[in-house]
Amino acid sequence: MQLPESQVAVLEAASADEATSVDALAEATDLPPETVTGAAFELEEEGLVTVEERVDETIELTEEGQEYADGELPEVKLYETALEAGADTDAVSMGQVIGGSGLEGDAVDIALSNYARKGYGSIDSGEITADPDADPAADAEASTLETLADDPDADSVDDDTLESLERRGLVEVVETTTREVTVTEQGVTELMAGVETAETVGQVTPELLTGGDWQDVEFADYNVEADAERFEGGNVHILRQTAERVKDVLVGMGFQEMEGPHVDADFWINDCLFMPQDHPARTHWDRFALEEPTHIDDLPEGLVADVERAHREGVGADGEGYHSPWDEDFARALALRGHTTSLSTRYLSGEEIGEIEPPARYFSVEKVYRNDTLDPTHLLEFFQIEGWVMAEDLSVRDLMGTFEEFYAQFGIEDIQFKPHYNPYTEPSFELFGTHPTTGELVEIGNSGIFREEMLEPLGVECDVMAWGLALERLLMLMYGFEDIRDIHGTLCDLELLRNTEVTY
Structure with a gap:
């Protein structure tokens, strides 16, 4: 049986006893992962391998999320400054508290938008109050950021808190598609019988056309179902x-x-x-x-x-x-x-x-x-x-x-x-x-x-x-x-x- 060089390499590197990931096959064959993926799908069409897919989710802190995990959320910093200014007994001017907190730029907007939502106090007519019973140590978003910073695979993360952090742009839920290849019985039979490398051409060149060699070569199949990298272009808001x-x-x-x-x-x-x-x-x-x-x-x-x-x-x-x-x-x-x-x-x-x-x-x-x-x-x-x-x-x-x-x-x-x-x-x-x-x-x-x-x-x-x-x-x-x-x-x-x- 004759197969293109990439397919032969993948078939010989894969196993019939256990599934092998595309990344492992790429490392074993010294081929790019996308080439291995295309070859695997082509071998599957021939009945020589099976390709299984699974989607894994991982949680990653954004740069802003990592900054807050290492330090404090803006709303927590605003609350602590308000307490120091005595806002737990009497309303204090918001400008005074913001100035004392050291918050600047977007961090001010973020702190103000989450302060009342989390029950740290109230903001009204340019004045701020602080609830003396609020507990920043019990802030679910802050503790979740610290947990994820230490263990991105933590299982104890609350779904609602995770959704809130994702909406704030502090974490990203990254989906990764993992493909694993297993040699079928037919593939084992063909390997035992001997698989030869077929000379294939992936691109028509001027030399092939002018010399007439294009009539004698075997062209590689183009897989229109292969994954392509996704680009998010700019758009008018x-x-x-x-x-x-x-x-x-x-x-x-x-x-x-x-x-x-x-x-x-x-x-x-x-x-x-x-x-x-x-x-x-x-x-x-x-x-x-x-x-x-x-x-x-x-x-x-x-x-x-x-x-x-x-x-x-x-x-x-x-x-x-x-x-x-x-x-x-x-x-x-x-x-x-x-x-x-x-x-x-x-x-x-x-x-x-x-x-x-x-x-x-x-x-x-x-x-x-x-x-x-x-x-x-x-x-x-x-x-x-x-x-x-x-x-x-x-x-x-x-x-x-x-x-x-x-x-x-x-x-x-x-x-x-x-x-x-x-x-x-x-x-x-x-x-x-x-x-x-x-x-x-x-x-x-x-x-x-x-x-x-x-x-x-x-x-x-x-x-x-x-x-x-x-x-x-x-x-x-x-x-x-x-x-x-x-x-x-x-x-x-x-x-x-x-x-x-x-x-x-």
Whole structure:
């Protein structure tokens, strides 16, 4: 019997008494494992060997997981620092505890997102408390990391804890396919009768073609079922794809896009919105201020004076203003924008592109930053769909109709509205949509008609209806995501992103 050289080597190296792994055969024959695998499958088709497969799972710590196994989980470090600061008796400022913990960058987000979940305490309005009865030594995730660091094959690992660690990217469950080869009775018979090496050619060359030798040689079979290495190519993130689609929809509805700085003065972010300077949302706990530079240099003097007047005295015969402190130095303070309405105030005032004549429609789909408590529907940064329409005699009906037309483009036709209060719009209402998986109502945006106290200082003499919608919440309604941390941020689920079919 004649066989290709690789098949002869594998058949002679394999045993009829016990199964031999592909790796062992590769070492014995000095052939690559993939060549041995192909030869084994070809021999199996001839009935000369059997190939058995089994899938083994091994648990490996990621680089981040190994770091925490050697040290501490961020949430444990945050808890221990909170205890040292006395947060077990009275609430302590979150900035103080984070600064004392030494946590930086992504570790801060990770610590905050897991702190309350594990019962270490609570985080609310920029303050943190610590439960004195919490026991970091009993942290299942921490102890499991230590166990796996010492013994990757440990059998005592809890499945739920392992799933949580895998979701956090601290461990990887690696599946390995092991193939073992055993010589059959027919294979033994052929070996005893004698197996010769057949001259086979695996590739057609110019020499074979020009010399005519291709007619006399035996070509090796090409195994189309052989395993191939898997490559995960890059792809546009589903959030970015949806953002681009939102832009296309709004442009199709006659809107123009706005652009502007991520870091801006409180004047543009809040003062121009008729937001009082002593409003709780404007404290340093709810915003991300800049250390350097701390203030903006240039603000339009006339506009600053008009905005200050609106805050102090109000606008119109019935306007009273806030009768609250107003400080230009406070207005010049720089911070990461908490909403993209700062772009709207820049454009409406005429400072960005010049005076805009009605009717006009503008939008932006940009990132904003808020010092929120992390949960399935809140992140420290997210994308806001900002928009406004300037025209005469606008009404709430116009605003609702715009939303119904917009969301219908994404297959969402059950929008609900609830009256709401904003310092800068009257009337105001929130938008809600039904989550396709849970059936719960999810808040997806805020909107209203800009107040006269906001528009008059900006020099706008007609109606303006405006809104701020959450792009991530739109994704939740479109795809059924229940936790936006699965698609955005340091804990995102890469497999979920790779396997989710984008809807158009």
